[in-house]
Amino acid sequence: MERRRWWIAPSILGIALILALAWGYNEYRTKNELGVALENNYQRLFFDVKKHIENVQVNLSKAMLSNSRDQNVLLLSQIMNEAYFAQDKLSQMPITHAETAATEKFLNQAADYSYHLIQTHLAGKPITNEQMAALANLQQNSSAFNEELAKLQSELADKDFLFSSLNARQNKKIREGNQKIFQTTLVNIEKNMAETPELIYDGPFSDQMLNRKPQGLDNRNVPQEEAQRIARDFFGVNRVKDIDAFEEGKHASEVRIPSYTFNLYPKNASRELPVYMGVSKRGGHVIWMTNPRPVNSNTKISIEEAQRRALNYLEQKGFENMEPNYYQKYDGGVLFNFVNTEQNVTIYPDLIKVKVALDNGEIIGFDASAYYMNHQNRDIEEPELTLEEAREKVRTDFEINSSRLAIIPKGKNEILCYEFKGNYRGSDYIVYINALTGNEEQILQIIKDENGTLTF
Structure with missing residues (x-):
């Protein structure tokens, strides 16, 4: 009996040790798998941002050269989409909003100003010298952005940089070294982006709109x-x-x-x-x-x-x-x-x-x-037009599926409209008719696929 007790205790300890080692190895492997997945995600986001900015630069150059209204509308639409995609990917990187504030402003304005010029073209107005100068400035900024991203890409490759180590705390020296490379380049990018002259136009990302204060915040300062x-x-x-x-x-x-x-x-x-x-x-x-x-x-x-x-x-x-x-x-x-x-x-x-x-x-x-x-306390006006009167402002062959009142942003203002969703020649659209004046304010096309819905 004493002998049996003598070997039972070590056996139990041995089994416990084996189980602990197995658990520890499994945790280590899981941690590494998560780290690899996270790193791959960040690397993909970085290269996606770089590719989208390259496309913005190329299309801005083409838009400055083109003398065709139809070609310019196509190029400006591509600039708008590429800038939106770049901003979306940039927002998912392991960096703060403050570090990319000026860059986000540039991307927003590249998209918004392109949309503004599309509306100018569709209204039959020629692009002015001032507008062409604004396009040139956006093109120069996209070029500067691409140069810094190329330098960053080269440095990251040389130094085996890991994006995920920006968040890791297990190795302070590696983290600080990586942050120095990354942050230095971000500062250079931000410095170039911050030098963008004001764009004077009536759009949601014009400098006048960007400088306005948030409407939905309390006044109290929070520690x-x-x-x-x-x-x-x-x-x-x-x-x-x-x-x-x-x-x-x-x-x-x-x-x-x-x-x-x-x-x-x-x-x-x-x-x-x-x-x-x-x-x-x-x-x-x-x-x-x-x-x-x-x-x-x-x-x-x-x-x-x-x-x-x-x-x-x-x-x-x-x-x-x-x-x-x-x-x-x-x-x-x-x-x-x-x-x-x-x-x-x-x-x-x-x-x-x-x-x-x-x-x-x-x-x-x-x-x-x-x-x-x-967001604010709004005094919503009563429509001057009835739903039926607004409907008369839309093409008769536009098959309407739904209608309602909506407030939409337009430049510095918010406009009360009747929103008509429907189908025209096999495609889905939304038409906005001003509920006070009867003007056609905006038309959006709805694009649906297996991944969801977009409006253009």
Whole structure:
């Protein structure tokens, strides 16, 4: 009996040691797999940004040379789309909004100014010398942007740079070295972008509009400690293991909504995969949140279920009367656009975006920057035209499926319109008729595919 006791204890310890080693190896392998997936995602985003900016530069050069109105409309449309794509990919990189404030302004203005010139062409007006000079300036900035991105690409390749190490804390020396390379290049890019002269035109990203103050924020200044508590509460106190603030960047003052920025480390998740969040310094509102975790390619959540979860999420966060608009699937998730409704009027400027992971239905993205820029107590006017009178302003062969009142942004103003959705010659469109004057304000084409819906 004594002999048996003598070998039982070591055997149990041996088995426990083997199990512990197996568990540790499995955790190590899982961590490495997550790290590789995250790194591949960041590398892909970086090269996508670079490619989109190259396309912006090339098409701007062509637009300056072209003397054909039809060709210019096509080129300007491509510039607009490439700039939007570049901004979307840039926003998913492991860097703060403040570090790319001037760059985001450039991309927004490249897209918005292209749209403005498209409208000028369609109205039959020639491009003026001042407008051509503005195009030349945008082209020079895109060229400078590409030069810095090429330098950055070369340096990253030489130094075996890992984007994910910008977030990692296990090796301070490597992280600081990588950040120095990355941040130095960002400063150079931002310095060049910040020198863009004012673009004077009537558009949502004109300098006059960009310099206006957010309408939906409280006036109270919030200290960082309170903002940190707000970030914890928004994500879920019980889900957060740790939180810390990260550098806001040299151009923090240029961000449209100045915010405190935080890394949140969820429980039961790798520390190399923090959730990023921005909390406004005025009012203490969560402006944006992104969770860059890899999403499993196996789709388990339907679009309908994802939309229901996104809507519930908004209601829990205090956003009532939000209605789903359009959605787009990409990178294993689906991004929904929600807009505010008041007095049976759809208010498009009050926009919130929510991204849902399709592997488990988790909310992995939230952007309320447009909502807080525009939301206000509105005195909605009574329409001067009836629905029937507005309908008479639309082509008779336009097959209308739905109609309602909506407020749309146009330059510095918001316009009350009748929104008519329907079909014309096999394609879907939205026509906006001014509810006060009867003018045709805007026409959008709806493009639907297996990944969602876009409007142009």
